Amino acid sequence: MTAHRITGDLAATTEPGTDRAAPVEETDHWIDRGFEQGDERCLAAAYQRWGGLVHTLATRALGDPREAEDVTQQVFVAAWRGRANFHPERGRLPAWLTGITRRKIADALTARTRRRELAEALGASLESEGGAVEEPEGVLDRIVVTEELARLPRVQRDVLSLAYFGDLTQVQIADRTGMPLGTVKSHARRGLQRMRHNLAVATTAG
Known part of the structure; x- marks a missing residue:
């Protein structure tokens, strides 16, 4: 997966198994249910539907589009691996993804600090x-x-x-x-x- 902005008109999304355009709300419920049940089609649909949201949040927090792409991938990988913890009756998928995004952003900022500290400590050690x-x-x-x-x-x-x-x-x-x-x-x-x-x-x- 690579991070990207949502470009399709999701109001005209065709629900798998049908030949009709499903309303956005109905499609989102289908994604929620399928994601919970491990339907890989719903992982792809979730990425198309909310990948842009995740990428935007990461870019705003990190100020680096490339790093935001990495975070976006990490979010969806983590969400898929941890889908057993997702329960639509407790909250919709975008809210759950947003929570994971915040944690991954925090991890990225911590790693950035760690790299800076490493640069300073390693440089000081060698120069000393x-x-x-x-x-x-x-x-x-x-x-x-x-x-x-x-x-x-x-x-x-x-x-x-x-x-x-x-x-x-x-x-x-x-x-x-x-x-x-x-x-x-x-x-x-x-x-x-x-x-x-x-x-x-x-x-x-x-």
Whole structure:
């Protein structure tokens, strides 16, 4: 799924199994019932019907359309996986989706803060040991750090993970791993450079 704005005239939506245009209210009730029962057609219909609403809420809160697309996908995946907790008699599907959206937005904001903290802590850790690192904040603040670390060669990933998640200085990392200090600095620098390169490629491709 990819986030998109609602473009169809839902007042003329044809209810599956019929050849007539169903009123919006009747269609929404059909979506509610089918979603609860695990009908995948209703998942697609719900996405068409309310995907634009979710995306708009996420965009307003996050200020980033691409991040809002990710949140929109997460909302509908979470809703589908958790459909056993949806009960139409307690509330309609759009209200339930809105509640999930608020939680996913909060998660995204928390992750954004975490990335910023990682950039600051990692940069400070490397610079405190004399490592020449050029503006890691500008890169790390815009990526999902754990995913980018996973793409690095094992030694670079281990060094950078120890620097932040282990809260170790480069000297301590050298002691922990048995690597010379110069090698630790080199792996840290190359790891950050590779992350910069990956981000630049992704940005160009987007």
